[in-house]
Amino acid sequence: MISSVGIVLHDFSLGGTERIAARLGRAWASIGVAVTFYCGVDDGPMRKLIGPQARVVPLDPPIPRGKGSMQRLAAAAEKAIARERVDAVFVPGNYHWPVAHRLSRLPIDQRPVIAAQISAALRKQQRGPVKEFFYDLRMRRLLRDADGLVALSDVAADQARAIVGEGPVVRTIATPALDDDVAPPIDAGGMMIVAAGRLVPEKGFGTLIEAFSLLPDPTLQLTIVGAGPDEERLRGLARSLGIADRVDLPGYQPDIRPWLDRGRLFVLSSDYEGYPAVLIEALAAGRPVIATDCTPATDALLGSRTFGEVVPVGDAAEMAGAMYEMLASPPPVPQPLAEAVTPHRLGEVALAYLDFFEALRLQRRG
Missing domain, CATH: 3.40.50.2000 (Glycogen Phosphorylase B;)
Known part of the structure; x- marks a missing residue:
């Protein structure tokens, strides 16, 4: 089974991508998986969500968000992961896709399973056909050599398969939005x-x-x-x-x-x-x-x-x-x-991710 997972994040800023990554990392660490966050800057309000059991490795020198920072983050993460070795790397969300592209260049004996999440809409009316065309080209270039893609809905999964084609395995896994001990609902009050x-x-x-x-x-x-x-x-x-x-x-x-x-x-x-x-x-x-x-x-x-x-x-x-x-x-x-x-409770979703990572690793071995 997967025993170590790396997660690459620019920082722990406010955002759905960062929140999901922090929650999943905390859940994996709580059941004994060695979890390491590789981050450009070890700062932000989502930082406290990861808990004490996950390890945080700030990349050196620090990489704050800015022009060209994602490419620098991807290059630095590639070096760190090649040096430290993990079973799988989770690339959380569309913004971090360049990390998947960079890690896919590692030699096969150094390369972990690479699973990238599709966190944002792949189809937006605001883009128009020309921008959609170039968006698809970029997505194919960045993700075609990843091992797997995680979609948050079946619609997004179908769109991803149509864009990327043969290559990464695409699986739908629910958004881990709820704690396992989420409070029961109460009747609505007020207006x-x-x-x-x-x-x-x-x-x-x-x-x-x-x-x-x-x-x-x-x-x-x-x-x-x-x-x-x-x-x-x-x-x-x-x-x-x-x-x-x-x-x-x-x-x-x-x-x-x-x-x-x-x-x-x-x-x-x-x-x-x-x-x-x-x-x-x-x-x-x-x-x-x-x-x-x-x-x-x-x-x-x-x-x-x-x-x-x-x-x-x-x-x-x-x-x-x-x-x-x-x-x-x-x-x-x-x-x-x-x-x-x-189905969106954290514990169940975290295990589904680990099962997917393991399936990808076995497929590569086969």
Whole structure:
């Protein structure tokens, strides 16, 4: 079986990729796997998620994010992994794909199993056909010599196979968004609308604030949990719409569950997403969801709209209408929503990754 895993991260900054990598590394280390994080900079809010059992190796000299930094990170990781040797390397997310390309150049006797994750959407309407063509070319170049690719949904897996073709094995593994001891859901209380994510334009929080301003009930509250460069613009938008006193931006929080427990519903307002863990967290808390059509994950998680509604990207009026209807209806029984996302618990997902790594190693030997 796989006994050692390396994880290459630029840093431990806020982000879904970093969060998933930290959680998986912690889970693997807790069951006796030797886990090593190779990082350009040993800093960031996700650092504390990895726990004491995983090892962290800051690459020397430090490699902060910047122009050309990913190529330098990949080269430094290649040298470190060739020197230290691990059974498998997990490349967490699209941003880190150059690491997979660089490691695939190692001699076969030094090369670990290379498994890269597909964390962001492979198809975005905003790209257009020309940009999609060059995106596919880049993906094929970076990943064609990896041993395996991990997709977070069957749709993404099918897209990856169509782009990369023969070469890496593609497997769908659930997003490890939930701890094994996640608290059971409680009944919805109050009339607070909750959203969460990094405060950047592509998360669509401007559209959400506009939609919220269209709701007629002046007692409603909107809480957007997260931090980022778009904060002042969003606060200014709320002021201009006359709802600043009802829009709360409490900043980054390591756990959004307290807000979900106080909320009535959750809104995912993004322009595009990969497989948003926050959507899983909301359902685990028993909260119905309104989500933009920003990822195939919305259909996978919301099914026949039993657990929420899907609205067009960037359409404040449609979003407001969906929120109005959901608020006017009795809250759903929370337990079925939570039960629908149990496959996303960390322990089960961590073992699925290790099984995949082992299968890839046996395939290479064969």
